[in-house]
Amino acid sequence: MDVFRSFVIVFFIFSIPCSSYAQGFSKRFNEANYFFQQKKYDEVLTYLQSGNKFFKSENPEIIFLSAASHYYLNNLEAAEKEFISLLKEKSSHQVEAFLFLGQIRFHQQDFTNASSYLKSYLKAISPSHPNRNEVRNVIRNCATGLELQYKSPLAIVENLGRQINTPGDEFAPFWNPLYQNNIYFTSAKRTSETNDPPQTDLFFSSKENGIWQKPKSFNPILNSPKQETGLGFNTSGQVLYYFRGNNLFQGAIFTDTLKKSGKFKINPYLTSLNLISAHTPPHFVSDTLIIFASSSLGGQGGLDLFKTIKRNGLWTKPENLGSDVNSSYDENFPFLAPDGTTLYFSSNNPELSIGGYDIFKTSINKSGPIVNLGLPVNSTADDTHFSAGRDGITAYFASNRKTGFGARDLFTAYFFSPLNEMNSSGYSQGIAFKDNLSSDYYEFKSILLNGAEHPLESDYKPYFNAVIPILNDNPNIKLFISGYPHKDLSFSDGMKYNLNLLTDIHRFFSRASVNTRQITYSTACSSLFEKGNQGFSFRFSGELPMNIALNTTPLFEGENGNILSDSICFKWLLKEILFTDLQNIDLDEFKNIESLRIELNPVENKLMVYGGLFSSFKLAQWTNNQHHQIVAFLDGEKLSKEKATELISSYPVLSDYINQ
Secondary structure, eight states: OHHHHHHHHHHHHHHHHHHHHHTTOOHHHHHHHHHHHTTOHHHHHHHHHHTTTTSOTTOHHHHHHHHHHHHHTTOHHHHHHHHHHTTTOOSHHHHHHHHHHHHHHHHTTOHHHHHHHHHHHHHHSOTTOTTHHHHHHHHHHHHHHHHHHTSOOSEEEEEOOTTTOOSSEEEEEEEETTEEEEEEEEEEOOOSSOSSOOOEEEEEEEEETTEEOOOEEOOTTTSOSSEEEEEEEOTTSOEEEEEEESSSSSBEEEEEEEOTTSOEEEEEOOOSOSOBOTTSOOEEEETTEEEEEESSSOSSSSSEEEEEEEETTEEOOOEEOOTTTOOSSOEEEEEEOTTSSEEEEEEOOTTTOSSSSEEEEEESSSOOOOEEOOTTTSOSSOEEEEEEOTTSSEEEEEEOOTTSSSSBEEEEEEESSOOGGGOGGGSOOOOOOBTTBOOSSEEEOOEEEOSSSOGGGSTTHHHHHHHHHHHHHOTTEEEEEEEEOOTTSOHHHHHHHHHHHHHHHHHHHHHTTOOGGGEEEEEOOOTTOOSSSEEEEEEEEEOOOTTOOEEEOOSSTTGGGGSOTTSEEEEEEEEEEEOSOGGGOOOGGGTTOTTOEEEEETTTTEEEEEEEEESSHHHHHHTOTTOOEEEEEETTEEOOHHHHHHHTTTOTTHHHHHTO
């Protein structure tokens, strides 16, 4: 409906001032009209009321300005009364009154009378009038509304109330999988002090005893003087994705790693998306799948929905979701359910919509109908940012319907029948670890040993059992198991003991028929490791399916510094050691090597000893006095020359490595 609104505002800006000047209206009226052009409708009404002694209340210009202000303030009854009084006027005001009365009845879901008013408006305007096509679309919306009015509703819908919603703009609600009683959203507070666009910031609120608490702002480091808009959390609930820009039309994506200590780690998130806009927010289905809207990549027309997949550390070329989803109108605000098939999105296709953007449901893996969620989930206004919870009953969305408190409000929908696509039983079986309760995601905490216990003979044994079905069912996932030695042992003894334990872990997975080439075993030393006498940690990479959430916790801050996620790094290959008996290997020669990593390759009976950590081949070569072989890594995995050649267009720093 924004396009229609712009036509109406243009009419007021140009037609009313001209008319007022022609009739010699006072300076006071022109000032009231100026407030209207600034969209300060409260001030318009106050100004007109205070100027009653200057104006004749029956003057059509005054009535028109007052009625339109009431309309934009969602005072539909007052607006309707004043517009009806203008129908007796044989002027342009009568014509525009038809338009507004049609809109008022439309928003009241009186589709029959709305169509009648709008058809009268079309008869009165010229064939070339700029409003004509848009009004025709609203009449088509009325036909859809009449059809859906008689269908059984799917849900009960409630406004989240004044505790959450303000006279400003609240939109983009989303969940955290760890805290289902919280709601996260973006808010732009309305202000009359300046004509500048209001600043958008991120907020969250908790529901306690069924009541939403007063929203709280995120950390001030995150809510900067720029425009921020929330995009969602990753599947583990510990990484926040959000938009930041000088305006809402162009900016960048950032991630915020939330930690209980209160520390914030903010990083830019690099994707293949060229233009990032808060008006076309990408949906992060998982760490390896993004669905987004774009009008610049071709397709059916308007905004189309695309997907991009992360493979081998790189995002693929965006793929259009096709004509089964996209139309010649706008498709936007995607949300993919955990079943990986059911897609929710908003579209303003007038052949399917009640009005503006409606929320629809379809399947992206097979041909099927696009289903309008119907009344009362959808309305005659824009209904967007749909996001369902894991309970399968509750969903949030944003809407600028005329019953709201501000520009857009947040609403919740309670579905009568559970949404099966949200059912956690659709997740792969396994063991999850969060407060000792089963859940629909896997959480692997780091392992701390006392130096005497064995990780496979302790309470941590279920962790290794849980890994088996994950790796067997998902051959594109890689698992990194990193060990840190007992701090009281000598360097060589500590590293050997860790390598022995890693060998035992390898045997465990071999007996379980796991493809052990999916697993990388390594041990290292770090002065930062002080939490325990001995430790192991898990880390996953590769193509993570959208229906699995894998969360891992590090042993200490900066633990994975030798594995630069989504980046190329270079290390020296210090030595390649064949072994049959670890006790006969002397590792003390590597004691003082910076960023030392000893990788165990039990299949080939080898130890690969790496040192150094460099962002480019030239840096690694510059300090390579011993002429060690330089090896490139991507996301912790060693790159062959063949693979590096394949990736050189995306990572130019590999060119020197290939040519060495």
